[in-house]
Amino acid sequence: MAEITASLMWLMNFMLGTILPFLFVLTIVVFVHEMGHYLVGRWCGIGVRAFSIGFGPELFGFNDRRGTRWKLSAIPLGGYVKFAGDMSVTSRPDAADDNLSEEERKVAFHTQPVWKRAATVFAGPLFNFLLTIAVFTVMFAMFGKFVSEPMVAEVRPDSPAAEAGIQPGDRFFAVEGTRVETFSDVQRLVSGRAGDPLRITLVREGEEVEVTATPEIVEQKDALGNTVKIGVIGVVNNEELGQFRRVEFGPLEALKEGVAETGFIMLRTGQFMKRLVTGREDRCQLGGPVKIADMAGKAATLGFEWLIQLVALLSVGIGILNLLPIPPLDGGHLMFYGLEAVMRRPVSEQVMEQFYRVGMLVVLAFMGFVFWNDLFGC
Template structure:
């Protein structure tokens, strides 16, 4: 019995080793997302009925002086902000529901606000996710700096795409797919997510520029947290002699600039992955749901708090990108409706919104089922 309790409640056990880190990561990301909706909504004069971390029955909560119910709910797999006047996910109530609102509530009701206020309030959730990622990276760069190496080729693996393309030891990367590079890490950034796509490289060789084209191939690797990932490689190796690795230290403003740039790169790579995934060009096992996130959180926590915080940053930017997809009931779906309303000068009809919402909800639920299947049975 003692061994069972130890395996569950020790820092390497199920509760403290996996569940607690998972809840920490998910709660921080969800709280920041919903806080974005809440703060911008309040700034726009919109009333907030409830702010919940989790779904389902309330476990504990309190009412603030503005009438908002802050609560922790039983199912910790998300959260929501309920604005005054919200009666359904489309935020487009029936006229009879509008008539039942008091004058005070009508002035604060979400669906009766100008379209720009609704747009800003919905957009704030994903934007706050991106701001969280930027803040984490800025702190990390300020504390630890960044490890970099010169974009040099020390070795070309035999039979690799690079060998077929004519890469040679001593070549220096100048541009990758039209993007100028200064470090070997930047080269990897442009290559890893492009397996199967021909990429043009400009190399500096013996004082002159040479243009080469190589198509990255997929390679299965184990990352720093022990996760098996498949990435694109061309088969060049950088080493300490030619790469001259070093750590660059940043001041606060420099760290912030680097954090913004790094977050932007991750957003682009995430969008690139989703496009390739929809086209059937990415491994479905690279997508995971709560079980995979919990496993990653446990691994990160075992390596130290800074790794767990980095996982928060990466998950936050991923949640931000996913929420911007133009699919109701995601934030991006609502933003599309508001953009149409701004152009047409009148809202999309309730019937059309409801039809798109039902279709979007089906797609979201299907996606959730897919990642759950991947978590438990598929990969």
């Protein structure tokens, strides 16, 4: 009896502490993504038949006055918007569907001009980016930002910084030509460039000095307890030189910081993906639903603001992933719409079908890869 009670308690804690935060995070990200498709599609005059959070059998739903079925489905790992006249992923604008009336053809997705179809598809990732900007804007407005001067208080012996000739008392001015204003700016520019020689400009005794340092990889624990590998050059700041302080922002300043933070995350994600493809990043840094669920549970224990930050990070990641030019992702659709706009005619259904088959295999292989990483790989 005691064992059964303990198992039930563990299951309850797992559901409340991990599954519910995971569903909260994923549902917000998916809802915003699909709402982007829905709102822009409606703005373009396209009819919407269904809006679903999740896949598979419907758990519950309702019809609105426009005839759209809003529903929650059994498998909560995504969602979709079904537009009027959706025939297949390779539907062409001149495709005929005898099941549609003349009125229905006017609002069918595949009969719309290419710009309307492209705008509707691009809106999903765009809304993901806007969600991230909104989250960070609110966070900066509420909590401000802790900063410190980009000063070198200590140089670790035999580190890349020591080999490059960086000295205590130096002030960072730029990294690879990018101006830095805080010590965290330096860390962010260096952390994703392990193994890359970096041109670093310093201010020493009033004069600019340029050195080259190659960050080395070190393992660290992030705020959620995950082991991450980042690049470092081996310099330390301190309170005396860094003058640690909290900066507060007004609404417009917070928005500017939110946009900048989102832009940095997008740049860092693109940089990571490029290095991963060339074998320069650890594949264990990639995770799927299991890892996201674990992170959501850990974030929930730290507080609601941590959970919302995870929403922002996941949202921008989903947005970038969907823009990859791989069918059946949004980027794959946009690739074909771009070709259609250039050629002034749709790509043949046969060619599109072959690309979609290959793209689907790539997507399934990637999903299998991250699941393997989650369960067995790392």
